[in-house]
Amino acid sequence: MASQEEIKFLSNPALGQQRKKYCRFRKFGIKHIDYKDPDFLIQFVNEQGKLLPRRITGNSLKYQRRVATAVKRARHLAMLPFSTDLLK
Amino acid sequence: MKQYEVTFIVDPVLSADEIKSTAKNYTDLVVHESGKVVHVDEIGLRQLAYGINKRNTGIYYSIEFQSEAGALIPKMELAMKRDERILRFLTVHLDKYGVKYNDDKRNGKIGKRSKDKKKENAEE
Numbered sequence: 581m582a583s584q585e586e587i588k589f590l591s592n593p594a595l596g597q598q599r600k601k602y603c604r605f606r607k608f609g610i611k612h613i614d615y616k617d618p619d620f621l622i623q624f625v626n627e628q629g630k631l632l633p634r635r636i637t638g639n640s641l642k643y644q645r646r647v648a649t650a651v652k653r654a655r656h657l658a659m660l661p662f663s664t665d666l667l668k
Numbered sequence: 669m670k671q672y673e674v675t676f677i678v679d680p681v682l683s684a685d686e687i688k689s690t691a692k693n694y695t696d697l698v699v700h701e702s703g704k705v706v707h708v709d710e711i712g713l714r715q716l717a718y719g720i721n722k723r724n725t726g727i728y729y730s731i732e733f734q735s736e737a738g739a740l741i742p743k744m745e746l747a748m749k750r751d752e753r754i755l756r757f758l759t760v761h762l763d764k765y766g767v768k769y770n771d772d773k774r775n776g777k778i779g780k781r782s783k784d785k786k787k788e789n790a791e792e
Binding site for chain 1 (some may be wrong): 675677711714716717718720726728730755758760763764766768769773
């Protein structure tokens, strides 16, 4: 039988595997999300200005809620649009 | 002493000293009402994400202040509501992480967003 090393794969076996998602707030120890800083909040908003779900951003529940309140406050202060077509 | 932060947008059509006097007016109000102004941050002229009564730009101010009794807040908000020079305002209570974030930001510990994470990381 061919030993382990000799087996050649047509394509990289780990191709489809998903990178392990992590909550960046817990990993980098960010405790406060500033609602006045739209460049940071834009990462959590899609092209139409809508909030991205947790399964996409990978945030933990606690920080996803804080991001949501920060984005809503930024929208109130016209730093982020309520809805637009090409945001990024 | 609870720490609050009020961010408001001033009408850009006014003259420069008119805008300064608006901000000054509210800092004086805080001091007058026995609150303590921690920091007045003039974020300056910014493009608004959507039009607010026929204006597309605005001058952002953010005043951080401390006050025990919350009596200061309704008075200030009432004054801001009546003031036509102010397009929009938002008062927020800061928790200890918020206070720490703002102090760090002032001391330049938190740089640009990309550095934000590394700096935060190094700091923690």
